[in-house]
Amino acid sequence: MPEFSPVFREQLQDLFRWRRDVRHFRRDPLPEPVLDDLLRTACLAPSVGLSEPWRFVRVDDPRRRAAVRADFARCNASALSDRAGADAQRYARLKLAGLDDAPHHVAVLSHPEPAQGRGLGRGTMPQTTTWSTVMAIHTFWLAATAAGIGVGWVSIIDPERVMAVLDMDPVLELVAYLCVGYPAQPASTPELERRGWERRAPERREWIRR
Numbered sequence: 539m540p541e542f543s544p545v546f547r548e549q550l551q552d553l554f555r556w557r558r559d560v561r562h563f564r565r566d567p568l569p570e571p572v573l574d575d576l577l578r579t580a581c582l583a584p585s586v587g588l589s590e591p592w593r594f595v596r597v598d599d600p601r602r603r604a605a606v607r608a609d610f611a612r613c614n615a616s617a618l619s620d621r622a623g624a625d626a627q628r629y630a631r632l633k634l635a636g637l638d639d640a641p642h643h644v645a646v647l648s649h650p651e652p653a654q655g656r657g658l659g660r661g662t663m664p665q666t667t668t669w670s671t672v673m674a675i676h677t678f679w680l681a682a683t684a685a686g687i688g689v690g691w692v693s694i695i696d697p698e699r700v701m702a703v704l705d706m707d708p709v710l711e712l713v714a715y716l717c718v719g720y721p722a723q724p725a726s727t728p729e730l731e732r733r734g735w736e737r738r739a740p741e742r743r744e745w746i747r748r
């Protein structure tokens with residue numbers, strides 16, 4: 539095992555601090571095979587029973603991408619209509635996806651009952667396959683950030699409709715729809731914080747119980 543120096547550990551902390559959900563992208567694509575390499579790195583994530591239940595789908599077809607954008611617009615309008623008054627006005631000002639500009643879209647799916655792993659660890663907690671896939675997404679997100687590449691997670695979509703748009707096997711579960719590309723601007727704080735929607739909570743001792 540390599541020895542990780544104090545300098546590296548400090549830089550790793552910077553990576554955690556500077557990882558952002560990106561919604562403003564430059565339009566130029568990543569050089570090949572950068573995206574595939576990052577997705578391979580994502581597969582180094584831990585998984586229940588070593589089941590590796592994640593599946594990554596690069597969505598390049600303009601018609602499919604347009605259909606996902608339309609679904610986001612529909613879901614976002616519906617989320618807005620559930621709010622009223624000043625809350626609705628504040629919501630309407632948020633930018634909640636970079637689907638128009640991001641040069642790459644990646645759907646992340648999870649197999650709920652993969653043969654790999656032979657069921658180990660899932661008997662009492664079947665959700666662990668989904669959680670494993672989320673670990674892969676986070677690994678991807680950090681690796682992308684380290685390479686100066688932005689990732690934006692879009693969850694304001696209807697999973698069933700998007701699965702149909704992507705023509706996916708319905709046994710799979712849609713976990714995330716990711717926008718990927720070079721960020722228009724680096725940012726040290728979450729966009730929701732910069733737009734006055736929410737703030738990171740102050741460090742709370744009670745989050746760690748002894």
Ligand SMILES: Cc1cc2nc3c(=O)[nH]c(=O)nc-3n(C[C@H](O)[C@H](O)[C@H](O)COP(=O)(O)O)c2cc1C
Binds near residue numbers: 633634693728729730
């Ligand atoms: C499961 C999940 C779903 C998310 N869905 C969305 C989304 O639909 N639209 C969006 O703009 N951001 C979405 N985000 C990003 C969060 O808003 C963001 O992570 C949070 O505000 C903290 O900002 P940061 O990631 O830049 O630190 C999502 C993040 C997670 C983990």
